[in-house]
Amino acid sequence: MGSGWHEWPLVIFTVFGQCVAGALIVCGIAWFNLKEEAARDRLVRSMFFLWLVMGIGFIASVLHLGSPLRAFNSLNRIGASALSNEIAAGSLFFAVGGFWWLLSVVRKMPVALGKIWLMVSMALGIVFIWAMTRVYQIETVPTWYTGYTTLAFFLTALVSGPLFAALLLRGSSIPLRGTMGASVSVLALFAVVAIIVLQGTHLDTIHSSVQQASALLPDYGSLQVWRIALIAAGLGCWICPLVRRKDPLSAGLAVGLVLVIAGELIGRGMFYGLHMTVGMAVAG
Numbered sequence: 001m002g003s004g005w006h007e008w009p010l011v012i013f014t015v016f017g018q019c020v021a022g023a024l025i026v027c028g029i030a031w032f033n034l035k036e037e038a039a040r041d042r043l044v045r046s047m048f049f050l051w052l053v054m055g056i057g058f059i060a061s062v063l064h065l066g067s068p069l070r071a072f073n074s075l076n077r078i079g080a081s082a083l084s085n086e087i088a089a090g091s092l093f094f095a096v097g098g099f100w101w102l103l104s105v106v107r108k109m110p111v112a113l114g115k116i117w118l119m120v121s122m123a124l125g126i127v128f129i130w131a132m133t134r135v136y137q138i139e140t141v142p143t144w145y146t147g148y149t150t151l152a153f154f155l156t157a158l159v160s161g162p163l164f165a166a167l168l169l170r171g172s173s174i175p176l177r178g179t180m181g182a183s184v185s186v187l188a189l190f191a192v193v194a195i196i197v198l199q200g201t202h203l204d205t206i207h208s209s210v211q212q213a214s215a216l217l218p219d220y221g222s223l224q225v226w227r228i229a230l231i232a233a234g235l236g237c238w239i240c241p242l243v244r245r246k247d248p249l250s251a252g253l254a255v256g257l258v259l260v261i262a263g264e265l266i267g268r269g270m271f272y273g274l275h276m277t278v279g280m281a282v283a284g
Contacts, residue, residue, distance in 0.1 A: 007272040009060040014132055015160075015264045016057030017090060018153055020050050021125030022161015023168070024097060026181055028122045030169055032115070042172035044104045049168060051098045058094065061087075082134040089124070089131035097121035129153055142206050143213050143274040148199045151191070152271065158188035159231060160260050163238055167253040176247055182239050189231055192267075196224050203274070217273050227266040234259030 027047055034040045078084045100117045103109035109117070133150040162181035169176060200220065206213035217223070237256030241248040 007269070009063045011265055011268045011272060013057045013061035014153065015156060015261065015268050016053050016060070017132065018129055018156040019160040019164055019261065019264075020054045020057070021093065021129055022157030023164035024050055024125050024161075025122045025157075026162050026165035027168060028118050030165065030174070031118065034174070039172070039174055043169065043174060044101060046168040046172045047101055048105075050164075051094070051101060053164075054094055054098075058090070061090075082131070082137070086128075086131040086135050089128045093121070093124040093128040096124055125157075129157055140278050141275060142278060143203065143216070143276050144271075146199075146202065148195055148202070149271075151195055152267070155188050155192050155195070156264050156268075159185050159192065159235075160257070160264055163235065163253065163257050163260055166238060166248070167250065167257055170248060170250045170253055176242070179239075179242050182235070182242060185235055186239070189228070189235065192231070193228060196228070200224075206276075211276055213274065213276060216276060217270055220270065223266055223270055227263045227270075230259045230263030230266070234261075234263065 024047075027043065027050070031040055031043055034043065078088050096117070100109065100114065100121050104114060130150075133153045136144040136149050139145055162185045166176055166181055200214075203213040203216075203220075214220070234256040237252045237259070238248055241252065
């Protein structure tokens with residue numbers, strides 16, 4: 001029993017990876033809608049921080065391995081192993097998206113090719129999140145082997161990604177027109193709350209001959225309250241200025257992103273804390 005923070009490398013890797021994938025999609029949509037080349041250039045330069053965060057996530061994932069020097073062995077069973085597929089999808093997303101960014105920064109990317117390349121990178125972000133969800137669809141781990149796992153991973157991207165993108169846009173001196181991104185994050189937060197309630201009920205129905213799933217996290221309720229409070233406060237740093245018809249400040253968006261990420265890290269730690277195997281028998 002516990003918060004699941006003993007799996008902190010995976011907690012960081014999955015949350016950071018999903019956040020970056022969501023942010024790239026939003027930044028990509030903004031890039032397509034910008035008409036001024038100078039504004040596009042500023043946005044591309046600020047997108048450096050996407051790949052910085054993605055790099056931190058990958059470093060954390062390597063630290064999870066028993067021998068980091070053998071990290072490439074995790075790619076030995078691509079197509080047959082969900083873990084190998086995850087690493088391959090993440091590496092491909094990182095490489096393709098990062099290479100698009102690099103060529104765009106040095107102005108070596110033709111405009112027509114750049115548009116196609118960016119769309120491929122955005123699609124690979126979705127594939128990466130999907131590949132992550134498949135790693136935890138394990139029949140012998142009933143607390144993970146549910147649709148809630150898939151929904152939770154994609155909702156992390158929807159909650160944190162638009163806010164990360166808003167910070168990069170604001171840092172590029174691009175006005176945050178409209179409330180579409182904030183609305184997506186708020187709706188995703190409502191979905192997160194619904195999943196928390198449904199999953200809490202579902203855990204009561206899962207037990208093995210030696211273990212009750214609901215007993216894995218005695219502080220499930222209080223931790224979820226802290227998680228939602230942090231995410232709501234973080235999104236509030238973005239939404240409150242919009243309600244007043246003002247552009248959010250970069251500092252406020254940065255604080256908001258930190259709060260949202262902190263909330264998602266708590267939630268992901270709880271996810272790993274819910275690990276249990278079927279043992280001799282399982283019901284539910």
